[in-house]
Amino acid sequence: MTTPKKRKIASECRKFQTRWENEYFFMEVRGKCVCLICNESVAVLKEYNVRRHYETKHQTYMSYTGVEREQKVKQMTASLLAQQQYFSRAKKTQENATIASYEVAQLIAQHGKAFSDGEFVKQCFTKVAGIMYPEKSQEFDSVSLSRNTVVQRIASFEVAQLIAQHGKAFSDGEFIKQCLTKVAGIMCPEKSQEFDSVSLSRNTVVRRIEDLSANIKHQLADKTCVFDFYSIACDESTDATGTAQLLIFLRGVDNNFCITEELLDLTSLNTTTTGKDIFEAASNAIDKIGLKWDKLCGVTMDGAPAMTGQCKGMASMVCTKVQESGGEALKMHCIIHQEALCAKTVQLNDVMNTVVKTVNIIRVQAHYHREFQAFLTDIDAEYGDLLYHSEVCWLSHGSVLRRFYSLRSEINQFLKEKDRPLHELSDPLWLADLAFLVDLTEHLNTLNKNLQGKDQLIPQLHAHMKAFCVKLRLFEAQLHTFNVAHFPTPSEIRSAFPKVDLSGKKGKYVSVITSLLTEFSQRFQDFSTIENDIKLFVTPFMINAEKVEESLQLELIEMQCDYSLKNQHQLLSLPDFYRSLEEAKFPLMRRHTKRMMSLFGSTYICEQTFSLMMLIKSRLRTKITNDHLCVILCILTTKLIPDLPAILQAKAQLHCSH
Structure with missing residues (x-):
């Protein structure tokens, strides 16, 4: 018996009939018959199936007839097409974004740029797209790159600002333009010519950055006119070419208790770096911007003799000039620098010398170093290498000590294999000293990190220092009985060598803590001098009125007896609280607060800027001029926003490269 052949739908040549749109509300989408009402599709292009779907599920639509029915079909068809185009556009946008990402990645590789420059490039073309075509900026932002004349000029300024903020070379503008042109050619090819008109040549970028810096300086000059008090922080260091560079930062407070902290100047000291040279540079910077000397209330510097000298030091000369102008200024030694000097007094040189010597043995010889790294990788150690010790690094x-302690077993094993055993690593008494030093330096490092950071006021820094002194007294008392509750690393050694009595070390450890506490007590005299002023600023309702300046006593008593002010002090931040005080009733208290808020407690902001300077003026970029270095750092460190419309208005020409 012959088996009947199965019907093949494909062989029946069934096609969609145009009349089905009006009769059954169906349309053809990519070879499928789709219902305009519910968006369901019919498996087989057969009128019977289409009609059955319509009559069983959408009988209510039979009421539409004539012109009304035709309009309904057109409306629903347009709606379905719009939905499909939305998803197809989204898919196309994502495809373009991926292609653009590959194109820019290729340019990064071709120009030998760091992989992390992708994010910088993305910021640049997102800025440009946001200015030239805001409606397209979201599509530009979707490009993944992790690790008209006036408009074009603004775009050029924005990119120049980003170049300065990231410390990039001026010539990187052309590289950015290539990236922009590539991305624009893919994302919106019809606009690529207009993107190409954005001028980003080296000379243009230089002019843009100079204009941006000049505008920031102009804004800063306007702000200094309303300062009630200000202070400066100064530090000097050498750049990659050996030129001495003096950084001067400014912190000012206005009548509304708003703090402005900006780079005042970067001055090159091409000959000598005496106190007089530094003073003249600082004096010129202050006079140039139009600040009044009688409003200068503090100068903060590091411990260099040229800065701190009693007679010929820069700080003393500044204070003398302020006094001659009718004001009074405080000399402040950077609190972080003083803490670092205290930390150097920890007398466990036998431990530190052994650690540094061992690290040098392993790292100085290249083949030893490679073998040690391979050894650590093979045994899956916690760390992959030892760290070099640096005296200048806080x-x-x-x-260095923590890394050495964590790898002590691996170091011991490696040196034994090289027939250079380190016997100290088998000595529990030496290991106990190492463990104690590890924990003590970590306590000091925690303090150092707390003292770092921008915008910290004197009371915050003073509180960290006072708290550490209290901790040292606690350590001293506990170590008398060999209580190592806050020194967990020696406890590990005690557990590893239970038969060894380590309590004999307590005298040595107590002596180290006592010496460190004495050093902390002797230093920070500049902070101790103003301790009552700090207490008055932070806790005006808790300080005894007899301990403050006589000129402030009556206002302080008036404040302390006002319960509503006491409640406000608990609820508001310090600037907000003093801002709320009546100026006519508490003028001297407000004046005292402005002085305290304007003081720099450290030169951290200078140290941080020097680090940025070394990245900008590196050994590969030594020809950058001191003026250009200054304008870049001005843009890089500022919190002010350049006024681009004002810059454009000041320009006589509107050519895109001027």
Whole structure:
């Protein structure tokens, strides 16, 4: 018996009939018959199936007839097409974004740029797209790059600002333009010519950055006119070419208790760096911007003799000039620098010398170093290498010791294999000293990190320092009975060598803590001098009125007896609280607060800026002029926003490269 052949739908040549749109509300989408009402599709292009779907599920639509029915079909068809185009556009946008990402990645590789420059490039073309075509900016932002004349000029300024903020070379403008042109050619090819008109040549970028810096300086000059008090922080260091650079930062407070902290100047000291040279540079910077000397209330510097000298030091000369102008200024030694000097007094040189010597043995010889790294990788050690010790790095001691302690077993095994055993690593008494030093330097590093950071006021820094002194007294008392509750690393050694009595070390450890506490007590005299002023600023309702200046006593008593002010002090931040005080009733208290808020407690902002300077003026970029270095740092460190419309208005020409 012959088996009947199965019907093949494909062979029946069934096609969609145009009349089905009006009769059954169906349309053809990519070879499928789709219902305009419910968006369901019919599996087989057969009128019977289409009619059955319509009559069983959408009988209510039979009421539409004539012109009304035709309009309904057109409306529903347009709606379905709009939905499909939305998803197809989204898919196309994502495809373009991926292609653009590959194109820019290729340019990054071709120009030998760091992988992390992708994010910088993305910021640039997102800025440009946001200015030239705001409606397209979201599509530009979707490009993944992780690790008209006036408009074009603004776009050029924005990119120049980003170049300065990231410390990039001026010539990187052309690289950015290539990236922009590539991305625009893919994302919106019809607009690529207009993107190409954005001028980003080296000379244009230089002019843009100079204009941006000049505008920031102009804004700063306007702000200084309303300062009630200000202070400066100064530090000097050498750049990659050996030129001495003096950084001067300014912190000012206005009548509304708003703080402005900006770079005042970067001055190159091409000959000598005496106190007089530094003073003249600082004096010129202050006079140039139009600040009044009688409003200068503090100068903060590091411990260099040229800065701190009693007679010929820069700080003394500044204070003398302020006094001659009718004001009074405080000399402040950077609190972080003083803490670092205290940390150097920890007398466990036998431990530190052994650690540094061992690290040098392993790292100085290239083949030893490679073998040690391979050894650590093979045994899956916690770390992949040892750290070099640096005297000038604030946190180096603690980091080197912690890494050495964590890898002590691996170091011991490696050196034994090289027939250069380190016997100290088998001595529990030496290991106990190492463990104690590890924990002590970590306590010091924690303090150092707390003292770092921008915008910290004197009371915050003073509180960290006072708290550490209290901790040292606690450590001293506990170590008398060999209580190592706050020194967990020696406890590990005690557990590893239970038969060894380590309590004999307590005298040595107590002596180290006592010496450190004495050093902390002797230093920070500049902070101790103004301790009552700090208490008055932070806790005006808790300080005894007899302990403050006589000129402030009556206002302080008036304040302390006002319960509503006491409640406000608990609810508001310090600037907000003093801002709320009546100026006519508490003028001297408000004046005292402005002085305290304007003081720099450290030169951290200078140290941070020097780090940025070394990245900008590196050994590969030594020809950058001192003026250009200054304008870049001005843009890089500022919190002010350049006024681009004002810059454009000041320009006589509207050519895109001027």
